Amino acid sequence: MKEVIIGLEVHVQLNKLRSKLFCSCSTQYHDSEPDTHTCPVCLGLPGALPVTNGKAVDNAIKVALALNCNIEEWTMFYRKNYYYPDLVKGFQISQYDYPIATNGSISLDMEGGERIIRIKRVHMEEDPGKLVHVGTIDKSRYSLIDYNRSGMALLEVVTEPDLRTPKEARLFLNKLKNILEYLDVFDSSLEGSLRVDANISLAGGARAEIKNISSYKGVEKALLFEIVRQNNLVRRGVKVVQETRHFDEVRGITISLRTKEGEEDYRYFPEPDLVPITIADRVDDIKKTLPELPDAKRQRFVLQYGISDNHAKVLISELGLANFFETVATEVDANLSATWVADILKGELNYRDLDISAFSPNHMVQILQVLKKDTITENGAVQVIRTILDEGGTPSEIVKIKSKDLLKMDVDASENITLRVIEENPGAFQDFCKGKNEAMHFLMGQVMKETHGTVNRSTVIELLNKSKKEKLQNAPDNHREA
């Protein structure tokens, strides 16, 4: 197999901004009727002029800083001229020479160790409108256009061709998403928030550019398909040609759109309606507002809370989860918190396709506190979590209602049941007193069966040992026998 070379151009919507990139239209259009979030500027009406959203520039600088980029002294916009029905002006306001930032990097935590993926450039541009088709694009008799998206601020992050596997590409995107969400500039849950163009080639061969992949999983799938396709061509002795391809999400395949000869000439030139923006003087202030980023947080969690790196890695994968953990860990034991948040709660959430906002950190604290006091068992604590997620309620209510199942039996009740089991199984108790392990397991099983697992093993063992001791003291004959 030849080495695979992958580079990505990732378009992320800066969808946490209140207004679009060049007008004051609201960005909150996702649940709205088509064309309701538009104005003369984002509809490209004759005579309307763009004005740069300063907050968008600040957010772009934030991202550039988080990606370890060089930030230029000043930046400017260009017109990228091409025709497409979703493009209202016949050109897109984008960047060309003098992009906002260059030469950054993202580090990936791979099995084989750390991998540094270089970022070539980061630039801003406006989003076109959205084409809507009845059925699929090739079957639909007409296109509908929704201009709500037109003029949304996009950030394009371009990597060097440093990625080697589709999995690396997916991890890169996850890491990028992670960083953007930490910076509070991006909400990945919104439709159309991310679109990827992927360049892929086999060492020595021509590259294919797969355009407009709209999901994280789609990128991995498209690249896997492309590797097989290009390898098959090489095996059959057919030359791979440089071309632009489309990824069909439904069928999971890529289809040729155009070859190199059909490449467009975008006739870039400086946007005359906008003036160059000096950014160097803002960078220091923005740097001060940068939050702790995922890698730094992971290190701090291990150092400050003494939890394992594996737990830290899971906890920082979502900012909400990391914050949840810290809230809980300040109230109860950090290692216990890490286990319960990263392993158990995260698993229950994933199973239900929920995110961490579905659970209150206060509830987690209460559950872990009663667990620590031995008032409920581990099994009981899991039951409480499940009940809250499925039916709602608070830990104390649930513990009260389901006390029979969940409440740890008081020591007297445990003792009664244990003594009854001993009485009912004299032979086994005899064996236990002789030090036979299987007998201990048997008795334990019986106690657990009677109590539905609501007592602690250690309590039962304590009781069994106490009875053994008493028996040995009260019956010297038996002792001698033994």
Added chain:
Amino acid sequence: MNVDGIREMLQNGKSVEELVHSIFDKIEHSKLNAFVTLAKESALEEARRVDKHGAKGMLGGIPIGIKDSISTKGIQTTCCSKILEGYVPPYDAHVIERLKAEGAIIIGKTNMDEFAMGTSTETSRFGPARNPWDLSRVPGGSSGGSAAAVAGGEVPLALGSDTGGSVRCPASFCGVVGLKPTYGLVSRYGLIAYANSLEQIGPFAGNVKDVALLLDVISGYDSRDSTSMTKKCEYLKELKDDVSDVKIGVPKEFFGEGIDEKVEKAVWGGIKALEDMGASYTEISLPHTKYSLAVYYIIAMSEASSNLARFDGLRYGLRLGKDKDWHTTFSEIKAQGFGEEVKRRILLGTYALSAGYYGKYYLKALKVRTLIKRDFEFALKDTNVLITPTMPFPAFKIGEKIGEPLALYLADVNTVPINLAGVPSVSVPCGFAGKLPIGMQIIGRHFDEATILRTAYVFERNGGG
């Protein structure tokens, strides 16, 4: 017809409604073809409102004509192109908001060269406008309708737009005053772009005072135009009968080959008259002037090729019967909607921006533009105005030059350097060649409209023109 005259009429009992009625009556019987769309209903409604509540604002009850390239909410705006047929803007340009706020009454949209690409108002889809001094001649362009309407007494004020001379040329040909403000003084928000980095909206009137008044209304900062700037003064207040501090520079390159002898003589006469009134003059040189036309046309056409891409008939404007696939539909709409001159400029501009040519043409033009700008800055250090002929010749016959695009481009030789430099310039009447008016161009420092308007005002008051 001027603003003071109208105010006097209104004070003597004439109602604004009567005035507006008489204006529409005049326009409807006019041979000038200066107006292409009339806003009768809204104008009369506004007139009645003023009659009821009294004239308020700097232009209360004063009628005005608006070039068809400036967006007017509810009034069809087409740049006199077939491709914008039926387009009614849902918003007002900044200058229109300002006019309405000051009580002006918008009479209608004035004729122009299609997308402001021309020097004669002959490429309009509504047919050519005519020069009030000689109906067989052009009124100049591209804002020919606005100049003709003012010169013909149809309205006292009008707005045009000037990308390479489009206000000053028709002002010169029609014998009225027309100003191209400093780039950035008047917001372009709502002006349908021909060449964004060059153009400004500018006022027309029959006299300098009214131009200053209209400039007061439309100028100043607008947050919707990133190239807009704050103004420094109120222009009407700055008009004084004194030019003793005015140092005139006379650039020899603007009096060279191709300038009509009568024009040259009239403008020199104007300069001498100003000297008599207390100004001084020196002959100077703007050495990069010879590159102006080439630089101007490369920049203007390049920007135009991109600006005009949006007109595809998809969201507004021309529709042709049955729609075919998108590519075919928009190609046919462009083929039928754009006129010859517009197509020529789109093609040339597209070529100039293409891969491999961008550096050779557009980028080079930008560099030479900087040199031209420096010429002006340098010349205006020791002088505070420059005076030249506005146009090399008086108004020509309709049809006379339309077949020779290059000859027409050459007519802009004295006006385009001013747009490249971004400085302000006013054209004032300065005598006649036979019965045809001649225009004198007074150019100033960046944002120093006050001095050029004052110079023009003194010239006008003391028997110039």
